[in-house]
Amino acid sequence: MVIFIPAQLCPSAWCRSALIMSITAGTGVQAITGMGRKYSAFRISEICARLYSNRPDGVCGNDDCGQISAWYIFSAAGFYPVDPVSLHYELGTPRFDRLTMNLDSGRTFTVRAFRDKPSSVIPWRIMLNGRDLDRRYITYEELSSGGKLDFYLR
16 A cells, blocks of 8 residues: 655654554554553554644544544544454543543443643553453443443553
8 A cells, every 4th residue: 555645734754654554444553552552642642632623624634434533533532443343442542531422322431531640641540430451452342331431641
């Protein structure tokens, strides 16, 4: 695959490389989790902050059928379905202090971020429904059952 990104769209090399990562299969950034939790959490947070906004140019690149917007929504919520077949949502870092999803079942799923300081993006503790989570994902069943996902960030 060859991806050409005009300089007018993303003038900096950083922007172009971040855009390419977010375009490739919609999961490029989450796929770098093998490089380490801190690196991935920082990069995802940085891409969300730099390349997305509520301005007319607030979505980087061509929003090919909503894939880039979907990536942002999931990433801003703190998780992403890297492999939809597994029904696992890989955990990242939420952009919001609180986000509540109203589920079809009538239940809610709430994501909360407790930050040491406003710029904190690195998760040091994650809890699901009041219990420490010892893995880097939540399942579809856990999400669709409703509850609370708490991120403690440094």
